[in-house]
Amino acid sequence: MSAIKIRVIGAGVGNTDVNHLIKEHLDWADIFVGGKRFISELKCPETKEKVIIKGDVRAVLEKIRSAVKLNKNVVVISDGDPLFFGIARGIVQEFGKENVEVYPNITVAQVACARLGVPFEEMGVVSLHGKRSFHQVLSAMMDYNIIGIYTDSASGPKRIADELVKRDIKEFSMTVLEELGTDDEKITEFFDVNDVINNDFSAINFVVLKRNSPPGQKIRVGMEDEFYIHEGGLITKREVRAVSISMLELDLDSTVWDIGAGCGSVGIECAAVSRRGRIFCIERDKERVLMIKQNVQRAGAYIVEAVHGSAPECLKDLPVADRAFIGGGLSEGLSILEYLTENIK
Structure with missing residues (x-):
């Protein structure tokens, strides 16, 4: 075996997998680290130190660091693939990939x-x-x-x-x-x-x-005006939406405030671009808030959240935005613009 002192082993799923790799490391390891279920099932000499992961990953990493400084061999037992939503990510980041060996297994x-x-x-x-x-x-x-x-x-x-x-x-x-x-x-x-x-x-x-059922329309920038449930002519027109969203220069994870959102058309189409972001449609009219929620469901734009309130007051309770679009509410225009100037990232 190599000089690497930390090995992270995926234990597989359930009790179908008495992992041969763990067995092979019973003599090599000085310390075993893992969840309570894995550690309790280990059949190894009492002289081996066992560390149970209880949620404080930082404390576990420090324990591993101390062991390595003492030239001890550490085996960390993880569910499935340790690098697939597993503890190996933090271990590799902390100690470097050149100092850690990872043995993947089947995931849940x-x-x-x-x-x-x-x-x-x-x-x-x-x-x-x-x-x-x-x-x-x-x-x-x-x-x-x-x-x-x-x-x-x-x-x-x-x-x-x-x-x-x-x-x-x-x-x-x-x-x-x-x-x-x-x-x-x-x-x-x-x-x-x-x-x-x-x-x-x-x-x-x-x-x-x-x-079990598809959305009413695949979400994209520039959807037909007729798709949206809206009040009379109170909708930002298709061409204006497309140009405005382009000028916002959104990233995949942008947080957006659509202020005076009306039926939510701009915010919903922002979600087509910022699919990992957060989109807030702020509207003070209760009936329009219901329209926003209906349109969100029809479009499958689940990251869009309808907020019933008036800007700028309600903005203080929202995550700080990267971008903002003002579609209405300009009776409070100056105070809204002042707030955005001071608070947009």
Whole structure:
């Protein structure tokens, strides 16, 4: 074996995989690092030090650093592929790729695809581990018909269902895959995500969302005016939208304020460009806010959020924008422009 002191080994899925690589490292390693389940199943001499990962990754990295300084060999045991939403990313960043060896294994997402008969390349995969924001799921729903979600105790099937319900997203079904690869494996499909909220699930689960109906129109810049539900002639015309969005010079992850959004047409089409960004359509008229929400659903522009309020007051509660478009509300024009001058990134 080489002089590398840190090896990260993927343990696979469930209890089907007594990993031969881990066995081969029982004598080599001085310290084993991993989740409680992996560490408790290790059959190694009592003289070996064991470190359980409890969520504080920084503390684990410091433990590894101290061990390497003492010329000790460290084995980190991870789920599946350690570089696929796994701990190896942080370890490689911290110690350098030349000092870490990674041994990948099959991932939970791949097993889920196998169980459901879904080609892996057709699934968009995101992780809610340690994250309160649901934004990346909404972003993935714009690009994929099938989304796989790594969950944790705070962001499991119930939370995902709740996020979909409160946004009135009905075109996706949910499959919850529990205890994959074990004797307790269970797979349940919910065509109505409301039914998820009243169920209990194992803490070890993976969620798959599947689109059952397409959006009313594929989202793009310059959609026909007739696509949008709007009040009379209160809509930024197609040609104006196209030119304005071009002049905003949006990035893939831009945060945009569409102020005086009306029916939300500009904000929705900004989402076609900034698909990893955050788009806020600010509108003070309650009926138009409802129109924005309807148009968001029709377009499948899930990252667009309708905000009922008046600018500039309500802007203080929103994430700072990279770009702003003012389509209305210019009765407060001077104060809005002053606020934007001081607060746009």
